[in-house]
Amino acid sequence: MEQLDEEHFKIFGVYPNNIGMFQDQEKLMDEIIEAIEKGVPYDQYELLSAEEQEQYDNGTLFF
């Protein structure tokens, strides 16, 4: 995971944003690899629906 994170940082200048939505490390690894391949920084926040993002922002969504 550490290598992958560093690779992500090297490419995008930021580390993957993990907000604790799930704890499956293999799935997380898959998603970061996919994000790198697509050239889009990995951001778990973006995996939330618009409604969930709003709830997360106003502090009513707990993982």
Added chain:
Amino acid sequence: MAADSDYVEGLARLAEQHQERLSDALVTLEDRIADLMATAPLKDGNLFDLEWAVKSRAELRKIIEDDYLKTVDGLIKEYKGVAASTAKMLSTYGAFTTVDSSVITQLQKMSFQGFDDIGQEYLDTVSREVYQNTLTGASFASSVAAVKAVQGGRLAKYAKQQVHDSLMQFDASVNAVIGKESGATHWKYVGRLIETTRPFCRKHEGKVFTEEEIALTWEGSWAGKASGDPFIVRGGYNCGHQFRPVFDEELKEEEVERATPQKPDFGSDEKWTKLAETDGGITPLATTVINKIAKPKSIGSQGSKGYYQSGTQSIVTPAKSKRTLMHEYGHHIDNMLGEGTQYISASRLVKTAKLDAEKLGIYATRGYGKREVFVGDSYLEEFRDKYFEKVPIYYKSGRNKGRLRGYTLDYSEPWIPAISDIMDSMSRGRAQGKFYLWGHGKSYYSRGLHWQATENFANLFQLYSQGGQSWVKAKEFFPELSKAFEKLLKEVSDGTIG
């Protein structure tokens, strides 16, 4: 902690002290026997003097009396204080009678007899070794080694176990005598849960039995079971459990608890109850709390997502993850017990979490970047290395198939993720961000302090509902926080809050 739990903890500590004192005495005993052997007349380095061998028995007896039996006698004299403490503990539950001092004396004599028998057996064995070695003209060195083997083997093993069991059986007798003389008809099986607790004791821990139920339950067989009266032998050799008599008033409360439905009712699809009942189910107090608190509006699944939405009081959890269900349900309870937008964890669990975090050295006042240095890193790294295993992950398809893709962390005990998640909250995402442990990460906690408290509540509820070793570990890592949490759940259970 309840008086009976405190009491069994204290009793276990005393048993450990007694074992240490006996171990010290056995070291002296060994030295003195070696000194005695050094006085044996030798011919060409071998024993030969049968007259000396016969006479040495009297010396051996004196050494055993001086070093072993005198120590044991001192330990058993302390049993009077144990009986007084037992009576004091029971008095917190009701007006029980006390035990006659002659009964205590008799119990002490019986305890001593057990040790005396071991001492006598040891004397016979060592004397026989000395005599036989002299008869065959064995070398001095091999004779000393043979005698030491006797001492380090059976005597050390049995006497140390006897020290523990003697104390526990004495206390069990006192409990039984007081309870029966007071007319108690029900008995609670109390003890502490440790790594070596037998599955039998773990299963019956905290349960209240009638005498008939005890007789029936103790008819079975299990590893380490000792023969004899269940009230005295309890779970078997080295068992730290006791039967405590239950007072009538207390029994009424227990009956109310027993009448509580034992199935957790999540207020929606029955499948969540079924999921909660897998892997040994959930603890009775967690069930009671679930059943007392208003239900969430909905519980559903969206793949691997797991969250609680407090505005709509809805839970999203993977369909087959009991752990996530209990975690998210913990968020719901925290929300329901709070007032307005305030969560009860914010008022009840912040200080204790800080105390435990400071003690572990992982308390963070802000989130740390990956490349920054955090004072708690060494502890978190040690925790990772001790409880997690690096697992290589390979590409399963494509041109890289079979090549190493990286490593993930795996764990072997069910309590590890939630404990790790609490450490992550205490360190404001450091455990996850730097060491890839289970946690919510830095950005989750950067939104404010109450997120730490709410995550701690959810994880504690998850651990408490798992019970057994999970809760033992929670208490081990976070003693203050878990104590505050237990108190809170009991308040919900008895209706003080909620």
